[in-house]
Amino acid sequence: MNCPNCRERNEEIKVCKNCGINIPIFLRSLKISARFYNRALIKSRSFEFYEAITLLENSIKFDKKNINARNLLGLLYFEVGLVGDALKQWILSQKMNKKDNLATFYLEKAQSEASYLQVQDNAIKVYNKAIFHIQDGDLIAGIEYLHEAINLNPKFIEALNLLSLIYIQKKENASEYIGKVLSLDKTNKTALLYEKYMRPHIRKELNNRQVPKPKPHQTIEKNNVSKLPAQQFSKQTSRRIISFTHIISFLIGGAAVSAMFYLMIIPGLLEDRDLTLESLNLRYIQMQQAANDDIIAKSQTIEELTILTENLQQSLDVQRAHIEIQENLTTLQNAVDYNAAGNHNAAAELLFSLDFDRLPSHMLQTAENLRSTTFAFATMSFYNSGLNYFESSRYNEARNAFEQSLQFSVDGQVHRGNIIYFLGRIFEIFGQYEQAIQSFELVLREHPNSSMINETHIALQRVTSEMANSLLDSLVG
Amino acid sequence: MALDFKLELKKYQPILELEDVESSLKNDDIQDIIDLLEQLTKKD
Numbered sequence: 003m004n005c006p007n008c009r010e011r012n013e014e015i016k017v018c019k020n021c022g023i024n025i026p027i028f029l030r031s032l033k034i035s036a037r038f039y040n041r042a043l044i045k046s047r048s049f050e051f052y053e054a055i056t057l058l059e060n061s062i063k064f065d066k067k068n069i070n071a072r073n074l075l076g077l078l079y080f081e082v083g084l085v086g087d088a089l090k091q092w093i094l095s096q097k098m099n100k101k102d103n104l105a106t107f108y109l110e111k112a113q114s115e116a117s118y119l120q121v122q123d124n125a126i127k128v129y130n131k132a133i134f135h136i137q138d139g140d141l142i143a144g145i146e147y148l149h150e151a152i153n154l155n156p157k158f159i160e161a162l163n164l165l166s167l168i169y170i171q172k173k174e175n176a177s178e179y180i181g182k183v184l185s186l187d188k189t190n191k192t193a194l195l196y197e198k199y200m201r202p203h204i205r206k207e208l209n210n211r212q213v214p215k216p217k218p219h220q221t222i223e224k225n226n227v228s229k230l231p232a233q234q235f236s237k238q239t240s241r242r243i244i245s246f247t248h249i250i251s252f253l254i255g256g257a258a259v260s261a262m263f264y265l266m267i268i269p270g271l272l273e274d275r276d277l278t279l280e281s282l283n284l285r286y287i288q289m290q291q292a293a294n295d296d297i298i299a300k301s302q303t304i305e306e307l308t309i310l311t312e313n314l315q316q317s318l319d320v321q322r323a324h325i326e327i328q329e330n331l332t333t334l335q336n337a338v339d340y341n342a343a344g345n346h347n348a349a350a351e352l353l354f355s356l357d358f359d360r361l362p363s364h365m366l367q368t369a370e371n372l373r374s375t376t377f378a379f380a381t382m383s384f385y386n387s388g389l390n391y392f393e394s395s396r397y398n399e400a401r402n403a404f405e406q407s408l409q410f411s412v413d414g415q416v417h418r419g420n421i422i423y424f425l426g427r428i429f430e431i432f433g434q435y436e437q438a439i440q441s442f443e444l445v446l447r448e449h450p451n452s453s454m455i456n457e458t459h460i461a462l463q464r465v466t467s468e469m470a471n472s473l474l475d476s477l478v479g
Numbered sequence: 480m481a482l483d484f485k486l487e488l489k490k491y492q493p494i495l496e497l498e499d500v501e502s503s504l505k506n507d508d509i510q511d512i513i514d515l516l517e518q519l520t521k522k523d
Contacts, residue, residue, distance in 0.1 A: 007513075023513060031512050066511035086495030090503055123497040130493045137488065164491050171484045192490070199482050 006032065035065035042074060050189040051078050052159070053252065069095050073104045080112075082187070083158040085122040088112075125154035129161050141168055159183050163192045176200060189249060326360045334361070334369055341376050350380030350410050380410040385417050392424055401428045419449025423458050430461065435469040 005012045007028055010020035017024055038061035045054035055078050061071040076091035089112060095105035112119055132147035145168055151161040162183045169176035177200055183193035333356050340349035353373045361369055384407035391400035404421050411418045426441030442462040445452055452458070495503055 022517070024516065027516060028513055062511065064512050066509050066514075084494055086497050086500050086503075089497065089500050090495065093500070093504060094509065119497065126494045126496050130496070133491055133493055136491075160491070160494065167482075167484065167487055167491075170482060196482070 031064045035061045035063075035068045035071065038064065039068060039071045039074070042071070045189075046074065046078060049187060051082055051187040052190050052192075054078055055082075067098050069099050069103060069105070072098075073108065076105065076108060080108075081157070083122055083125060083155045083160065085112075085119055086126065121154055125151045125158055125161070128154065129158065129164075132161070132164065136164070136168065141172065144168060156182075157186055159187055159190065159193075162186075163190070163196070166193070166196045170196060170199065189252075191249075194249065323360070326357070327362065330357055330360045331362075331365070334365065334372070337372060337376065341372060346376050346379030347383055349376040353377070354409065377410040377412065378415075381407050381415065381417060383407075384410065385421055388421070388424060392428070397428050397431055401425065404428070419445045419452025419458075420454045422449065423452065423454040423461070426458070426465075427461060430465050430468075435465050435472070438465045439469070 003012055003015065004010065005018040005020060005023070006025065007018060007023045008021040010018065012018050012020070012025075015025060038057045042054040042057035042061060045051075045057060055075065058071050058075040058078065061068055062075065065071070072091045072095040076088040076095070079085070079088035079091065089109070092105040092108045092112075096103055096109065100106075128147050128151040132144045132151065135141075135147065136144035145165065148161050148165040148168070151158055152165065155161070162179045166176040166179040166183070169179065176196060180193050180197050180200060183190050184197065187193070333352050337349040337352040337356070340346070340352065349372070353369070353376055356369065356373075358366065358369060384403045388400050388403035388407060391397070391403055404425050408418070408421045408425070411421060422441050422445050426438045426445070429435070429438035429441060439462065442458050442465065445455070445458045446462070449455075
């Protein structure tokens with residue numbers, strides 16, 4: 003169904019999801035507003051203006067967007083001289099609905115009769131001055147202003163009623179003005195109240211007057227109050243007695259409607275409010291519970307994922323270790339193959355890069371034995387190459403070979419001291435005296451059993467002397 | 480039946496003049512019973 007307020011499609015039958023109104027209450031309000039309007043329409047057709055005005059004011063209290071009620075209200079205000087209020091209602095009506103709205107016609111009509119409007123507004127200004135003076139205690143000035151207002155607008159019911167009140171207060175005859183009001187608005191409550199107060203006085207006056215017989219061809223104009231004879235006036239009085247019953251009926255009806263309103267709508271509203279509160283509380287609790295459950299579920303998921311991650315990591319580590327072992331075994335196998343083929347240098351290089359910690363324990367001894375063998379071979383092989391290069395004055399190749407030999411040599415090995423000596427000699431030839439001295443001193447300190455120990459002493463002295471001479475030369479310049 | 484003049488006089492209030500219509504429209508917060516109910520619900 004579509005929401006009666008915002009016209010949006012709604013599956014809810016109680017509260018609109020779009021505008022949030024309570025749909026049953028809203029529909030009920032619309033009905034009440036329409037009922038007030040319909041009754042006002044009847045009243046206004048019967049010239050019961052102020053009653054119609056009251057009904058229409060109630061109608062828009064229940065539905066401010068009741069355009070027909072606002073338009074009619076404006077019309078009635080205009081009729082009784084309240085032009086400002088009339089324009090206000092039409093303007094509001096036009097704002098709420100610009101299309102096909104009678105209010106537009108009324109406003110245009112009012113604007114086209116600007117002079118008439120101005121006269122009505124002047125009457126209101128004068129009336130407001132009268133109120134000011136009367137409330138200040140100056141009844142004489144008030145009466146003058148009220149007469150002026152009535153002259154400007156003979157249908158000015160408010161002014162006529164106030165004037166009646168002033169005359170009653172001054173104990174003067176207000177019948178004329180009360181009669182004028184009731185001729186314009188036959189059930190005007192204020193006028194009826196004053197009329198009731200004045201009745202003893204009117205009866206007295208009627209009794210004192212001689213009622214002339216109407217002439218055969220005389221026609222009486224109903225709405226021209228000032229020309230009415232006393233007889234007509236008494237007929238009006240009797241009519242008013244009958245309409246008094248109507249007033250009582252209306253008051254009872256009004257009281258019944260109000261009682262209905264309080265009995266039907268207010269408890270419902272309160273009940274709805276309580277239900278709303280209850281349902282909101284329940285919903286809050288449910289949402290809180292759902293949130294807690296969600297947190298617990300997510301915490302569990304996090305825990306499970308953490309355990310899974312740890313397991314995966316462990317598995318990965320194991321896999322990695324396994325791969326490394328495999329790689330090492332492959333390296334070892336290759337080294338074994340090289341050694342078997344007599345290529346000790348290649349086998350030694352492979353074994354040099356081998357990570358013995360990643361080998362299975364049962365392979366360690368094999369690997370160690372192989373390493374000892376191949377390293378010994380490699381040391382000698384590279385040492386001999388180094389010697390050959392050194393004697394051929396190919397010092398760079400000699401140094402590489404000696405360095406590789408040193409790499410594979412182990413402490414305590416016989417040729418280690420020789421290797422270091424020859425490296426020292428190459429440093430000396432290249433003029434790197436400090437490195438040369440360090441090498442020779444190392445041989446003397448750690449390899450005293452080297453076969454090149456004597457050469458090392460001589461070389462050390464020579465290099466030291468060379469270095470001193472070089473230093474002196476540099477100082478002398 | 481007595482008529483209380485002062486009480487009756489209080490029922491008469493100044494009427495809206497044409498020049499005040501615009502300001503009256505601006506200042507008026509037009510509400511009906513639905514608006515009042517919404518306010519009541521919001522307060523709760």
